[in-house]
Amino acid sequence: MKRTVVPLGxxxxxLEEAEFFKLYVEGETVVDIDMRxxxxxxxxxxxxxxxxxxxxxxxxxxICGICSTSHPIAYVNAVEDLGQFTxxxxxxxxxxxxxxxxxxxxxxxWVGLAGHFIGYDTVFMWAWKYREPILDICEKLTGNRNHxxxxxxxxxxxxLNPDDFPWVHKEMDKxxxxxxxxxxxxxxxxxxxxxTKGIGVLTPEDxxxxxxVGPTVRASGIPDDIRVDDPYAAYDRLDWExxxxxxxxxxxxxxxxxLEIIESAKMIKQAMDDMPEGPIDACIKSVPAxxxxxxxxxxxxxxxxxxxxxxxxxxxxxxxxxxxxVNIPSFKATCVGHxxxxxxxxxxxxxxxxxxxxxxxxxxxxxxxxxxxxKDLTERSRSVTRRLKEDYGAETPVEKMVAKLLKGx
Amino acid sequence: MNEEKTxxxxxxxxxxxxxxxxxxxANRVYVTVDKKDVPAVCWFMFRECGGRLxxxxxIDTRSGIEILYHFxxxxxxxxxxxxxxxxxxxxxxxxxxxxLPAAIWIERExxxxxxxxxxxxxxxxxxxxxxxxxxxxxxxxxDFKGVx
Numbered sequence: 214m215k216r217t218v219v220p221l222g223x224x225x226x227x228l229e230e231a232e233f234f235k236l237y238v239e240g241e242t243v244v245d246i247d248m249r250x251x252x253x254x255x256x257x258x259x260x261x262x263x264x265x266x267x268x269x270x271x272x273x274x275x276i277c278g279i280c281s282t283s284h285p286i287a288y289v290n291a292v293e294d295l296g297q298f299t300x301x302x303x304x305x306x307x308x309x310x311x312x313x314x315x316x317x318x319x320x321x322x323w324v325g326l327a328g329h330f331i332g333y334d335t336v337f338m339w340a341w342k343y344r345e346p347i348l349d350i351c352e353k354l355t356g357n358r359n360h361x362x363x364x365x366x367x368x369x370x371x372x373l374n375p376d377d378f379p380w381v382h383k384e385m386d387k388x389x390x391x392x393x394x395x396x397x398x399x400x401x402x403x404x405x406x407x408x409t410k411g412i413g414v415l416t417p418e419d420x421x422x423x424x425x426v427g428p429t430v431r432a433s434g435i436p437d438d439i440r441v442d443d444p445y446a447a448y449d450r451l452d453w454e455x456x457x458x459x460x461x462x463x464x465x466x467x468x469x470x471x472l473e474i475i476e477s478a479k480m481i482k483q484a485m486d487d488m489p490e491g492p493i494d495a496c497i498k499s500v501p502a503x504x505x506x507x508x509x510x511x512x513x514x515x516x517x518x519x520x521x522x523x524x525x526x527x528x529x530x531x532x533x534x535x536x537x538x539v540n541i542p543s544f545k546a547t548c549v550g551h552x553x554x555x556x557x558x559x560x561x562x563x564x565x566x567x568x569x570x571x572x573x574x575x576x577x578x579x580x581x582x583x584x585x586x587x588k589d590l591t592e593r594s595r596s597v598t599r600r601l602k603e604d605y606g607a608e609t610p611v612e613k614m615v616a617k618l619l620k621g622x
Numbered sequence: 623m624n625e626e627k628t629x630x631x632x633x634x635x636x637x638x639x640x641x642x643x644x645x646x647x648a649n650r651v652y653v654t655v656d657k658k659d660v661p662a663v664c665w666f667m668f669r670e671c672g673g674r675l676x677x678x679x680x681i682d683t684r685s686g687i688e689i690l691y692h693f694x695x696x697x698x699x700x701x702x703x704x705x706x707x708x709x710x711x712x713x714x715x716x717x718x719x720x721x722l723p724a725a726i727w728i729e730r731e732x733x734x735x736x737x738x739x740x741x742x743x744x745x746x747x748x749x750x751x752x753x754x755x756x757x758x759x760x761x762x763x764x765d766f767k768g769v770x
């Protein structure tokens with residue numbers, strides 16, 4: 214069969230950043246994929262070596278606009294490893310709170326975009342509605358909705374005000390409840406099962422070979438999580454679970470992310486309760502010569518920072534590896550054999566959501582009489598869902614949870 | 623799980639091949655090897671010990687270019703870094719991308735920024751530098767002065 218090349222990118226609507234994918238297709242089937250990066254290269258590693266140890270924290274914060282605290286925490290971990298500094302316990306708990314708030318809003322952003330990409334705009338609006346209070350919390354606690362500038366080698370820059378905690382507790386309870394509803398709705402939707410199950414399967418062997426990280430590897434059933442594997446901040450003192458899902462496909466990646474939001478909210482609640490009083494900064498005076506490695510679990514996976522100092526005021530080498538750097542090459546394993554339409558889904562790791570008609574009614578044009586009320590439409594939607602469920606046999610462990618939630622209403 | 627720590631397994635297997643072992647802390651170890659032994663050591667760490675290659679770093683020093691391969695061992699909470707040094711002016715080392723796909727990109731990047739040639743690399747192309755970047759100019763070399 215004739216082989217055709219389909220270029221995707223470097224600028225294309227599914228990805229926020231510029232990347233170039235070259236798809237080699239035979240008919241509709243993708244037989245090979247080639248990737249080209251470097252369109253966003255800003256020379257941050259080099260720039261960091263021109264700043265002092267403290268300023269570099271701000272430079273690395275600008276690597277990513279969404280996970281803006283992951284890079285700083287990996288960097289301060291690296292500097293603290295270099296000098297073997299210990300930081301005050303209160304700072305460790307505050308670091309957990311900031312990191313987990315970020316994970317929640319980042320995952321919700323992704324859920325919303327995923328919904329938007331596959332045409333379920335309801336979920337896009339829903340997820341972003343839930344995301345907004347999280348950003349409000351970030352703003353109240355740190356002064357900014359994003360780019361919090363809270364990390365510094367040796368501790369954190371600003372203390373949290375305990376007067377805000379009751380309100381944050383309330384918001385966390387709310388997000389847990391909302392997420393349980395969203396998880397139920399999304400993971401129970403037969404259309405999404407049909408669209409995402411068995412698509413973009415990353416086998417555990419491939420996941421290991423490509424050294425993938427974060428939800429990408431946990432969706433292949435491997436419980437790799439830096440928060441457990443190499444604990445930093447106060448993660449080793451909190452009670453939480455690493456979420457994994459064994460089906461390795463796009464559906465699994467969505468499930469992992471959604472369930473992680475609930476775990477993060479629980480962690481934030483615990484951290485606020487357990488946080489001790491005390492100083493927030495170890496006041497590091499100088500950084501000795503040597504090398505240090507720090508990593509952190511960003512929403513998308515492990516962020517890796519390596520620094521080397523010569524006893525001077527700035528790092529002489531600062532190596533940064535973001536999670537997508539190892540996750541993107543795995544497309545070579547996940548995309549081949551699928552159709553072009555699926556590749557769009559896999560590359561954006563696109564996902565679930567569900568369509569809702571509950572706030573709409575159909576009226577006869579010339580009269581005010583509703584021929585189908587919101588209730589009728591809801592019933593109609595449910596009957597379609599029931600029929601699809603029978604056709605596709607959607608079975609999920611969350612079904613029970615949904616039933617319970619509906620009963621409670 | 624295996625009773626023996628990965629570091630001891632590696633020590634027993636390679637013995638004197640490991641030129642230096644520096645245990646910085648309980649979960650950070652640096653192992654120095656000659657560049658000819660890098661593929662064997664990395665193969666052993668990846669295949670036999672189940673290490674995950676986090677990434678590799680390259681640093682230009684006065685005496686040559688240092689390459690560090692960072693392997694994470696999840697169950698032991700330990701990060702073992704394999705260090706080696708390649709001589710300038712034309713640094714060359716055997717690629718580990720042949721058996722470890724995770725290394726393919728980072729080796730291409732190290733070629734881009736430091737000019738290290740990885741022999742037998744499965745895909746020896748540029749990765750991050752632009753297509754019109756001049757040949758033979760490497761921004762992370764000590765003698766880099768910028769381009770016109």
